Amino acid sequence: MKKIIINRVLMILPTVITIAFLAFSIMYFSPGNPAEILMRYRNPEGGTDPAALAHYEEMLGINDPFLTQFENWGAGILTGDFGESFKTGNPVTEEFFYRIGYTLMLSFTGLAFSLVIGITLGFLSAEFKDSWLDNLLRFTQSLKMSIPSFWLALFFIYIFSTQLRWFSAFGYNSPKDLILPGLVLGLSNSSRMVRLVRTCILEEKGSGYVYTARVKGLSEIQIFFKHILKNITLPIITLTGVSLVSMIGGSLIIENIFGLPGIGTYLVSAIVAKDYPVSMGFLFAYGVIIVFINLFIDIVYQFVDPRVRDCANAEI
Amino acid sequence: MIALENISKSYRKNIFGNQRTDIVKDVTFNIQKGETLGLIGASGCGKTTLAKIATRLMKPTTGQIEFDGNDITAVSETEMRKMRQQIQIMFQNPESALNPRIKIYDSIAEIMRIHKIHKKNTADEKRKVKELIDIVGLQEEHLLRYPGELSGGQVQRAVLARVLSVEPKFIVADEPTSMLDVSVQAQILKILKDAQKEYQFACLFISHNIGVVKAVSDRIAIMNEGMILEEGEVNSIIDAPKTEFGKALMDNYYADFYVELDRVAN
Ligand SMILES: Nc1ncnc2c1ncn2[C@@H]1O[C@H](COP(=O)(O)OP(=O)(O)OP(=O)(O)O)[C@@H](O)[C@H]1O
Ligand SMILES: [Mg+2]
Numbered sequence: 001m002k003k004i005i006i007n008r009v010l011m012i013l014p015t016v017i018t019i020a021f022l023a024f025s026i027m028y029f030s031p032g033n034p035a036e037i038l039m040r041y042r043n044p045e046g047g048t049d050p051a052a053l054a055h056y057e058e059m060l061g062i063n064d065p066f067l068t069q070f071e072n073w074g075a076g077i078l079t080g081d082f083g084e085s086f087k088t089g090n091p092v093t094e095e096f097f098y099r100i101g102y103t104l105m106l107s108f109t110g111l112a113f114s115l116v117i118g119i120t121l122g123f124l125s126a127e128f129k130d131s132w133l134d135n136l137l138r139f140t141q142s143l144k145m146s147i148p149s150f151w152l153a154l155f156f157i158y159i160f161s162t163q164l165r166w167f168s169a170f171g172y173n174s175p176k177d178l179i180l181p182g183l184v185l186g187l188s189n190s191s192r193m194v195r196l197v198r199t200c201i202l203e204e205k206g207s208g209y210v211y212t213a214r215v216k217g218l219s220e221i222q223i224f225f226k227h228i229l230k231n232i233t234l235p236i237i238t239l240t241g242v243s244l245v246s247m248i249g250g251s252l253i254i255e256n257i258f259g260l261p262g263i264g265t266y267l268v269s270a271i272v273a274k275d276y277p278v279s280m281g282f283l284f285a286y287g288v289i290i291v292f293i294n295l296f297i298d299i300v301y302q303f304v305d306p307r308v309r310d311c312a313n314a315e316i
Numbered sequence: 317m318i319a320l321e322n323i324s325k326s327y328r329k330n331i332f333g334n335q336r337t338d339i340v341k342d343v344t345f346n347i348q349k350g351e352t353l354g355l356i357g358a359s360g361c362g363k364t365t366l367a368k369i370a371t372r373l374m375k376p377t378t379g380q381i382e383f384d385g386n387d388i389t390a391v392s393e394t395e396m397r398k399m400r401q402q403i404q405i406m407f408q409n410p411e412s413a414l415n416p417r418i419k420i421y422d423s424i425a426e427i428m429r430i431h432k433i434h435k436k437n438t439a440d441e442k443r444k445v446k447e448l449i450d451i452v453g454l455q456e457e458h459l460l461r462y463p464g465e466l467s468g469g470q471v472q473r474a475v476l477a478r479v480l481s482v483e484p485k486f487i488v489a490d491e492p493t494s495m496l497d498v499s500v501q502a503q504i505l506k507i508l509k510d511a512q513k514e515y516q517f518a519c520l521f522i523s524h525n526i527g528v529v530k531a532v533s534d535r536i537a538i539m540n541e542g543m544i545l546e547e548g549e550v551n552s553i554i555d556a557p558k559t560e561f562g563k564a565l566m567d568n569y570y571a572d573f574y575v576e577l578d579r580v581a582n
Contacts, residue, residue, distance in 0.1 A: 208412035212475075214373055216427040217400030219393075226426075230417040 001302050008298050019287035024070050027280045034276045035060050041086045083277035092281040103262035107247035109178045113186025114193050114243055122197025123224055141191045149188040149250055153257045156184055170259040181258040189246045196239050199307055200232040235308045238300060245293045317518035318486050319346035323379035325365055339365045341542040350516035354533030356526060362542040363522045367490045370520055371405045372396055384485060401431045404479040405488040410471035410495060414463040421445060421459040424478045431482060448477040452507055469500035480511050488520045505532055526569040530554060538562050
């Protein structure tokens with residue numbers, strides 16, 4: 001077990017280097033000349049003066065060999081310097097920390113929804129095991145896996161924003177605007193939670209203490225909240241931690257659809273605007289965050305209930 | 317007090333098709349107020365299933381259950397919950413009988429809260445719990461522990477305290493002492509017997525240990541493969557069983573008994 005953990009930790013370094021390399025290469029090989037783009041941002045009316053262009057090329061060092069450029073960029077990263085945004089001129093790190101808050105808020109809202117949905121549906125599925133309701137729930141769980149989250153998002157926007165007008169469809173003005181995107185994110189990542197809760201409840205239901213609780217005269221809902229829940233919180237909490245990765249990953253698309261000012265939206269607009277330092281920096285940061293959460297999860301797994309492992313490893 | 321008439325329970329063998337296995341077959345018995353019926357049978361013969369049916373934790377496939385003059389075979393779960401106070405059961409395995417994450421005090425007191433006998437953590441409730449643990453032989457320090465921090469015997473004492481707390485009219489004891497050693501077994505059985513003298517509940521006592529059943533029962537029923545083969549006064553069943561199965565069971569019992577006697581003597 002110790003060996004596995006040490007192994008995982010040692011793997012971090014090569015993984016991070018690979019991410020940096022990929023983030024850099026994607027932008028390096030994408031068509032377009034960064035110097036030209038920077039020049040346009042700095043001086044929109046400047047035309048195409050070859051001398052000025054040469055100056056910007058010199059400044060960015062884009063005529064250096066590939067590896068030299070990668071080394072320079074990498075050396076900056078090591079000191080926490082990701083350069084400045086072409087567009088705004090602000091440091092990339094500043095842009096990042098300003099926006100990560102929205103991404104985390106969205107991720108945690110999604111997590112909360114997936115927890116509520118998972119526990120409710122998991123409970124119903126277990127309670128009415130093998131009934132039409134259980135079958136319907138299980139069918140929709142697998143159906144949901146094959147529905148892309150953006151489709152769900154558009155569907156929800158149509159229902160709740162366009163038709164019912166309960167929520168605004170785009171942008172962020174108040175925490176209320178997190179509800180709809182959070183719901184979509186939570187819903188599209190809740191299958192594992194539903195299944196885990198169902199499995200755990202069914203297992204606990206065979207225990208003597210559940211019969212004892214029934215003999216005492218508790219209803220099934222009381223038995224769940226007063227007795228079973230206490231015994232299955234640990235696996236639920238673990239899977240919640242695991243789900244955070246899916247949430248952060250999934251937030252990229254959801255943020256863009258709902259126009260939330262998180263890092264996902266900013267990354268996409270930076271790519272479109274060919275804002276090289278931001279694109280590279282954010283791609284790198286996304287990768288590193290996910291690597292670290294995965295590392296954390298791998299370690300947690302070593303100590304965890306096998307039921308969680310099964311549910312977390314299944315599909316997606 | 318309690319009467320089962322022609323009770324059967326069957327399970328579907330396979331998901332498709334309609335083959336069924338009968339776990340309990342056409343069982344009929346009744347137990348009077350203050351009386352104990354001992355139920356003996358080999359492992360897997362359907363004793364626990366019958367116990368769950370008698371306490372309506374499970375519905376029988378066919379047959380009738382009459383409790384205190386009322387037919388409870390088909391009453392709804394909601395109705396049944398109100399009657400739970402009067403029908404209690406102790407299970408075989410002390411390890412899982414209590415919720416591992418709830419302290420002994422609350423495990424005992426919960427049933428009184430549900431049936432509105434005492435409110436949570438009131439002085440009355442505390443006094444009652446203390447009274448109960450005196451009867452079953454637990455110390456106050458045990459109340460703040462979790463089930464995992466007690467021995468099997470102590471857990472069964474706590475279970476007994478819960479059972480007695482609501483003064484039920486009918487108690488099923490499903491091998492309550494089979495996992496405990498002999499001296500603890502004897503103590504717990506004595507507590508149950510003494511309580512019965514005081515509260516006059518009807519008791520279905522299940523065991524595969526004939527010695528234990530003999531010690532606590534007024535009548536004995538012998539069960540095999542889901543059926544009750546014979547039933548009668550303790551001594552008549554033990555001394556003169558009428559069925560082949562009963563004879564074999566008693567022969568075994570006496571053989572074991574002599575082996576044990578031999579062991580103690582030498
Ligand atoms: N839900 C179920 N579905 C199908 N068969 C079951 C089910 N529950 C119990 N059985 C079967 O019914 C039979 C009787 O089980 P039961 O627990 O009543 O036996 P028992 O006499 O209490 O045994 P033991 O002395 O080991 O406690 C067993 O063969 C068991 O496998
Ligand atoms: Mg049994």
